[in-house]
Amino acid sequence: MDYVPNTEKESREMLQAIGVKSVDELFQDIPAAKKVKGLLNVSTEMSEVEVTQLLTDLGAKNANAATHAIFLGAGAYNHFTPSAVPYLAFRGEFYTAYTPYQAEVSQGTLRAIFEFQTHITELTGLEVSNASVYDGSTALGETIAGAWQVNQRKQLVISKTVHPHYREVIRTYCWSKGVEVVEVGYKDGKTDWDSLKAVVSDKTSAVMVQSPNFFGCIEEVDQAAEIAHAKGAVLVTTVTEGSSLGLLEAPGKLGADFVVGEGQGFGIPMMYGGPYLGFMATKKEYVRTLPGRLVGKTVDSEGKEGYVMTLQAREQHIRRERSVSNICTNTGLIALMATIYLSLVGRQGLQRVAQQSFQKAHYAHAQLCKIRGVQPLFNQPFYNEFALRVPDAKKASEAMMEAGIIPPLDLGAYYPELKNCLLVCCTEMNSKAQIDHLAKVLEGCR
Amino acid sequence: MSDVKLIYERSVPGRTSNHITLKVDVPLTEVKQAIPAKYLRKELGLPEVNEVDVIRHYIGLSKLNYGVDNGFYPLGSCTMKYNPKVNDAMAALPGHGLIHPMQPVEMSQGALQLMYELEKDLAEITGMARLTLQPAAGAHGELTGIMTAKKYFEHKGEGVQRNTVLEPDSSHGTNPASANMCGFKVVEVKSNKNGSVDLDDLRAKMSENVAVFMLTNPNTLGLFDPTIEEIAKIVHAKGGLMYCDGANLNANVGIVRPGDLGFDIIQLNLHKTFSTPHGGGGPGSGPVGVKSHLVPFLPKPSVEKVGEKYTLDYNKPHSIGRVKAFQGNYGILSRAYTYIKSLGREGLRKVGENAVLNANYMMARLRKHYHLAYDRVCQHEFVLSDEGMPNGVTTMDIAKRLLDYGFHSPTIYFPLIVHGAIMIEPTETESKQTLDAFIETMVRIHGEAQSNPGLVKGAPHTTFVKRLDAVKAAREPVLRWQPPGK
Ligand SMILES: Cc1ncc(COP(=O)(O)O)c(C=O)c1O
Numbered sequence: 001m002d003y004v005p006n007t008e009k010e011s012r013e014m015l016q017a018i019g020v021k022s023v024d025e026l027f028q029d030i031p032a033a034k035k036v037k038g039l040l041n042v043s044t045e046m047s048e049v050e051v052t053q054l055l056t057d058l059g060a061k062n063a064n065a066a067t068h069a070i071f072l073g074a075g076a077y078n079h080f081t082p083s084a085v086p087y088l089a090f091r092g093e094f095y096t097a098y099t100p101y102q103a104e105v106s107q108g109t110l111r112a113i114f115e116f117q118t119h120i121t122e123l124t125g126l127e128v129s130n131a132s133v134y135d136g137s138t139a140l141g142e143t144i145a146g147a148w149q150v151n152q153r154k155q156l157v158i159s160k161t162v163h164p165h166y167r168e169v170i171r172t173y174c175w176s177k178g179v180e181v182v183e184v185g186y187k188d189g190k191t192d193w194d195s196l197k198a199v200v201s202d203k204t205s206a207v208m209v210q211s212p213n214f215f216g217c218i219e220e221v222d223q224a225a226e227i228a229h230a231k232g233a234v235l236v237t238t239v240t241e242g243s244s245l246g247l248l249e250a251p252g253k254l255g256a257d258f259v260v261g262e263g264q265g266f267g268i269p270m271m272y273g274g275p276y277l278g279f280m281a282t283k284k285e286y287v288r289t290l291p292g293r294l295v296g297k298t299v300d301s302e303g304k305e306g307y308v309m310t311l312q313a314r315e316q317h318i319r320r321e322r323s324v325s326n327i328c329t330n331t332g333l334i335a336l337m338a339t340i341y342l343s344l345v346g347r348q349g350l351q352r353v354a355q356q357s358f359q360k361a362h363y364a365h366a367q368l369c370k371i372r373g374v375q376p377l378f379n380q381p382f383y384n385e386f387a388l389r390v391p392d393a394k395k396a397s398e399a400m401m402e403a404g405i406i407p408p409l410d411l412g413a414y415y416p417e418l419k420n421c422l423l424v425c426c427t428e429m430n431s432k433a434q435i436d437h438l439a440k441v442l443e444g445c446r
Numbered sequence: 447m448s449d450v451k452l453i454y455e456r457s458v459p460g461r462t463s464n465h466i467t468l469k470v471d472v473p474l475t476e477v478k479q480a481i482p483a484k485y486l487r488k489e490l491g492l493p494e495v496n497e498v499d500v501i502r503h504y505i506g507l508s509k510l511n512y513g514v515d516n517g518f519y520p521l522g523s524c525t526m527k528y529n530p531k532v533n534d535a536m537a538a539l540p541g542h543g544l545i546h547p548m549q550p551v552e553m554s555q556g557a558l559q560l561m562y563e564l565e566k567d568l569a570e571i572t573g574m575a576r577l578t579l580q581p582a583a584g585a586h587g588e589l590t591g592i593m594t595a596k597k598y599f600e601h602k603g604e605g606v607q608r609n610t611v612l613e614p615d616s617s618h619g620t621n622p623a624s625a626n627m628c629g630f631k632v633v634e635v636k637s638n639k640n641g642s643v644d645l646d647d648l649r650a651k652m653s654e655n656v657a658v659f660m661l662t663n664p665n666t667l668g669l670f671d672p673t674i675e676e677i678a679k680i681v682h683a684k685g686g687l688m689y690c691d692g693a694n695l696n697a698n699v700g701i702v703r704p705g706d707l708g709f710d711i712i713q714l715n716l717h718k719t720f721s722t723p724h725g726g727g728g729p730g731s732g733p734v735g736v737k738s739h740l741v742p743f744l745p746k747p748s749v750e751k752v753g754e755k756y757t758l759d760y761n762k763p764h765s766i767g768r769v770k771a772f773q774g775n776y777g778i779l780s781r782a783y784t785y786i787k788s789l790g791r792e793g794l795r796k797v798g799e800n801a802v803l804n805a806n807y808m809m810a811r812l813r814k815h816y817h818l819a820y821d822r823v824c825q826h827e828f829v830l831s832d833e834g835m836p837n838g839v840t841t842m843d844i845a846k847r848l849l850d851y852g853f854h855s856p857t858i859y860f861p862l863i864v865h866g867a868i869m870i871e872p873t874e875t876e877s878k879q880t881l882d883a884f885i886e887t888m889v890r891i892h893g894e895a896q897s898n899p900g901l902v903k904g905a906p907h908t909t910f911v912k913r914l915d916a917v918k919a920a921r922e923p924v925l926r927w928q929p930p931g932k
Contacts, residue, residue, distance in 0.1 A: 059541020273772025
């Protein structure tokens with residue numbers, strides 16, 4: 001099956017208009033010896049019936065939210081997607097457009113991005129937002145250059161309570177740029193403020209914390225801000241669970257200079273890790289450090305309101321090697337989905353999602369901690385994730401998988417000191433019955 | 447339609463849409479007891495609307511937009527081909543769309559198999575040994591590819607010495623930006639009068655300080671560089687690596703493999719060549735393929751097959767590490783996989799052949815009316831310019847007038863080495879009728895430029911808004927909605 005409409009007759013007519021005898025002549029610049037002989041060693045074509053069967057069979061080998069209860073979060077969350085979201089986002093006019101280079105025929109995309117920027121500034125408590133980057137981890141990565149523009153320093157201090165994958169990305173990015181990375185440990189599940197104070201200096205460009213942090217604990221972002229600002233460093237706060245912003249204070253209001261993170265929690269399907277949504281917000285004074293597209297309001301030649309991409313002198317197509325980032329394609333469609341989601345659930349809806357997630361997680365915490373041999377790992381306020389010490393994490397995970405549950409994360413894989421500890425997550429999708437079942441399975445594998 | 451509002455302007459205090467209930471099926475915890483007040487949110491300024499408001503609002507916005515599903519979108523360098531609907535349907539199946547990136551590999555065998563097989567197919571298509579599927583878009587792939595090269599040279603003890611990346615002056619803006627992000631100095635190599643790499647300039651600039659030569663082939667003029675083997679020889683002779691910006695792979699699919707031409711590294715733009723929807727600016731996916739000597743330095747984890755089981759391998763001591771939180775944009779990978787399986791080896795060859803046939807046909811007819819920047823057989827795209835247009839009509843005017851006729855405009859003012867560039871990429875999924883209609887419109891606009899230049903210079907006339915004031919937008923930035931009075 002292919003999607004080429006040219007008929008043989010039309011192809012001949014076209015070749016004639018070009019003035020060549022065969023398509024081969026159009027490849028005259030390619031060294032003959034290097035051309036593919038015959039066909040590539042790829043499977044033969046399939047009909048839509050066959051390919052649908054193939055993909056359905058592959059999908060059946062994956063546990064998923066439709067077949068399993070999920071108590072796994074750790075940077076990707078199983079939230080509900082209202083039907084209206086894909087219905088609207090999959091309109092071909094949005095879905096099959098590209099970057100709104102021709103503003104006059106892209107007012108739909110441009111207005112939606114303008115709304116997205118407004119949503120994100122409301123949620124983060126900061127003044128400006130860009131039009132999205134790839135995901136939460138790369139959003140955090142982009143702030144390395146942002147912070148450098150603010151203070152021209154080349155050392156980054158990051159808390160060990162930041163998502164381990166995000167820290168890996170930061171290490172990769174910093175290595176390639178020649179920026180030093182210092183990690184700061186944790187105490188009772190939160191960043192160790194004394195250690196942080198000890199390492200932040202007038203060489204530090206940015207301090208990076210996450211709240212709720214990887215363990216689910218709510219960090220004292222205001223403390224981090226104080227420590228960073230005292231030495232002229234910027235505070236970058238990352239959020240991996242967007243829905244937490246329905247309940248928790250906006251990090252921008254607690255002193256963060258950059259609030260960046262993962263917007264997957266805004267009703268975006270988990271998709272095994274992407275495409276997700278990196279959001280980035282900052283203060284007005286730092287707007288020129290933001291990477292990627294920014295949409296602004298203006299007027300047309302007749303004075304009518306309209307929207308365009310703006311402040312493009314930051315970007316690669318204008319500034320080339322002097323641009324603030326290399327980003328070109330972002331995650332426009334996912335930003336659109338999040339925009340529609342946040343508009344649809346609205347103020348009350350997002351608070352309810354957060355309430356539900358909070359309540360389910362706290363119920364689960366209470367039920368699981370009743371089990372003999374199971375203890376809370378930390379004693380801290382949390383949102384919808386929490387860490388437990390269990391007698392045998394491996395055995396527990398296996399029992400849960402057996403019981404049709406996608407199990408909580410085994411923290412030992414990321415923190416060697418946290419052997420036999422599980423990171424449990426709940427959202428509005430976890431029913432009481434599921435939670436009770438989880439408790440029963442965990443109890444049963446003592 | 448003149449009263450198109452923002453969703454915030456449709457908000458009514460107290461209105462809800464009730465997608466999520468207040469009722470909770472578990473005993474309640476008092477939030478204020480659990481979390482200190484300081485860390486609880488005081489205000490949340492999201493809109494308050496009902497579902498029907500939302501539907502009408504965004505349907506309204508969609509009508510102000512233009513996608514491939516609406517019509518011809520010859521945006522050069524972006525490969526705006528038709529996006530088959532089966533790909534989206536497959537990606538959305540619960541077994542692909544609702545899987546958690548951290549769920550145990552035992553529970554993700556289908557996803558890992560898909561990634562494993564996709565990597566194999568992409569390796570075959572590009573002529574590379576292995577690929578990472580982690581990068582999220584073309585530019586992210588460039589960064590990953592350049593990092594991989596950097597790590598390779600560090601490993602060889604040449605990390606400090608090799609501090610430069612070379613690229614032709616026709617390169618895409620993301621190329622120099624990616625090299626710079628990775629700490630390299632960027633040096634431009636001139637193009638010659640045929641639009642190819644100036645070999646003398648390359649020889650002069652190539653040295654043992656150069657890590658990588660980044661080249662797009664066919665380049666951003668749509669021209670295949672006939673001296674590619676010589677270029678590779680020059681770069682390799684000084685120990686440098688050949689990097690292929692694979693954004694233009696659509697011209698090569700099934701015809702020639704970049705790996706066979708001497709390239710060591712390539713990034714692909716799956717959203718272009720492998721037909722995943724561009725979504726108003728993304729998402730994309732930018733797998734990076736390398737020759738065997740570079741495999742140890744690719745990001746981790748990689749997908750491996752051990753016996754009949756698929757696993758994620760983290761044990762890669764020389765890897766650059768992660769470039770993205772999870773395994774890549776799986777929702778794009780599953781679409782590309784579906785696409786490749788549908789086309790098969792027969793369909794893949796037709797992609798390259800017809801993309802190039804369509805472009806040459808358009809070029810042959812349009813060159814009679816417009817200045818052709820480089821008079822050579824083109825590949826998947828070609829570049830015209832506004833040189834010699836009557837009455838000072840510019841590329842911008844032509845682009846805007848095309849909107850009046852119901853077409854999307856080509857890419858304009860890129861590449862930078864052609865003054866007033868008009869870069870046209872038809873792709874293989876457009877019919878001769880569509881190409882003819884566009885050609886005739888271009889000819890007509892040329893006539894209008896002669897007979898009624900004001901009409902062209904004042905375009906567009908039929909769109910929802912007229913030409914927008916970009917200077918005002920940048921001078922007085924308004925980047926979010928403000929409640930009245932604020
Ligand atoms: C030639 C070329 N290289 C690189 C890129 C960057 O790809 P992406 O937009 O996916 O980051 C593009 C896309 O615009 C391109 O046209």
